[in-house]
Amino acid sequence: xxxxxxxxxxxxxxxxxxxxxxxxxxxxxxxxxxxxxxxxxxxxxxxxxxxxxxxxxxxxxxxxxxxxxxxxxxxxxxxxxxxxxxxxxxxxxxxxxxxxxxxxxxxxxxxxxxxxxxxxxxxxxxxxxxxxxxxxxxxxxxxxxxxxxxxxxxxxxxxxxxxxxxxxxxxxxxxxxxxxxxxxxxxxxxxxxxxxxxxxxxxxxxxxxxxxxxxxxxxxxxxxxxxxxxxx
Amino acid sequence: xxxxxxxxxxxxxxxxxxxxxxxxxxxxxxxxxxxxxxxxxxxxxxxxxxxxxxxxxxxxxxxxxxxxxxxxxxxxxxxxxxxxxxxxxxxxxxxxxxxxxxxxxxxxxxx
Numbered sequence: 068x069x070x071x072x073x074x075x076x077x078x079x080x081x082x083x084x085x086x087x088x089x090x091x092x093x094x095x096x097x098x099x100x101x102x103x104x105x106x107x108x109x110x111x112x113x114x115x116x117x118x119x120x121x122x123x124x125x126x127x128x129x130x131x132x133x134x135x136x137x138x139x140x141x142x143x144x145x146x147x148x149x150x151x152x153x154x155x156x157x158x159x160x161x162x163x164x165x166x167x168x169x170x171x172x173x174x175x176x177x178x179x180x181x182x183x184x185x186x187x188x189x190x191x192x193x194x195x196x197x198x199x200x201x202x203x204x205x206x207x208x209x210x211x212x213x214x215x216x217x218x219x220x221x222x223x224x225x226x227x228x229x230x231x232x233x234x235x236x237x238x239x240x241x242x243x244x245x246x247x248x249x250x251x252x253x254x255x256x257x258x259x260x261x262x263x264x265x266x267x268x269x270x271x272x273x274x275x276x277x278x279x280x281x282x283x284x285x286x287x288x289x290x291x292x293x294x295x296x297x298x299x
Numbered sequence: 300x301x302x303x304x305x306x307x308x309x310x311x312x313x314x315x316x317x318x319x320x321x322x323x324x325x326x327x328x329x330x331x332x333x334x335x336x337x338x339x340x341x342x343x344x345x346x347x348x349x350x351x352x353x354x355x356x357x358x359x360x361x362x363x364x365x366x367x368x369x370x371x372x373x374x375x376x377x378x379x380x381x382x383x384x385x386x387x388x389x390x391x392x393x394x395x396x397x398x399x400x401x402x403x404x405x406x407x408x409x410x
Binding site: 131215 | 313317370
């Protein structure tokens with residue numbers, strides 16, 4: 068399976084995402100925002116960072132990149148697409164996911180190992196998790212407050228499209244503790260925390276067993292790889 | 300040069316952490332009496348040609364689809380005025396003509 072990771076001007080976590088893809092057993096493919104070519108990949112990741120310096124609105128200018136027309140077409144045809152942090156912001160700006168992300172309610176950038184509950188374990192990126200499982204992955208953002216109208220929030224909840232919820236601490240004022248959501252089809256997932264930073268022992272969050280041994284993020288990438296193998 | 304000004308504000312019902320921080324600074328420096336501060340954005344689009352209906356329709360579309368995000372923001376005004384740069388230049392010229400009157404900031408001054 069080949070998974071494309073798109074680099075935008077100001078992307079930071081594209082290399083970590085490619086490494087996570089490799090550790091999950093797939094082939095990472097570096098893609099460029101200015102191209103119209105997805106290089107025949109089977110899935111896509113929009114990585115974290117500060118594309119265009121967060122000018123205009125986070126992810127707004129990147130969502131107008133040349134490659135985004137191909138991303139939108141592919142997503143609408145069912146290709147798995149994961150947006151992490153700035154990538155999540157791009158997916159909302161591109162109208163592939165609902166709602167929006169605003170500045171953290173406390174006004175500060177936050178970086179912490181964050182506990183999330185997997186609320187929907189049937190998306191392309193979460194099918195390897197047990198429903199309700201709690202995972203710990205890093206969170207780092209300044210504008211991660213998820214908002215949407217009450218009607219949209221009710222609909223997302225009613226349709227099981229809240230994929231992750233913050234546990235113990237709501238780090239950014241996200242409404243209803245929402246950390247990540249999916250589209251109707253379950254192939255497009257966006258979340259603010261960073262699974263690609265918790266994929267390799269020695270470099271992840273601390274666990275009860277050992278320092279930096281947390282690899283809860285790996286399940287995102289193995290979920291989509293397994294799905295690809297089943298379908299192939 | 301015709302200038303189109305688009306004003307965008309965070310939705311009224313949303314917390315505006317930037318405005319809240321400024322309000323805190325005002326209170327700390329003894330500037331009491333302000334019950335709130337909200338921070339928005341002002342876009343100045345300049346064109347060479349005439350401002351006609353086609354251009355106005357285009358500006359409305361750009362304002363709604365690119366300059367603002369309807370989930371988080373409201374467009375509170377689209378108007379056609381002089382730019383801040385032009386206002387600032389006029390102000391400097393006026394100050395040069397009447398050096399004794401001191402500096403009077405124009406309405407559009409922002410710095």
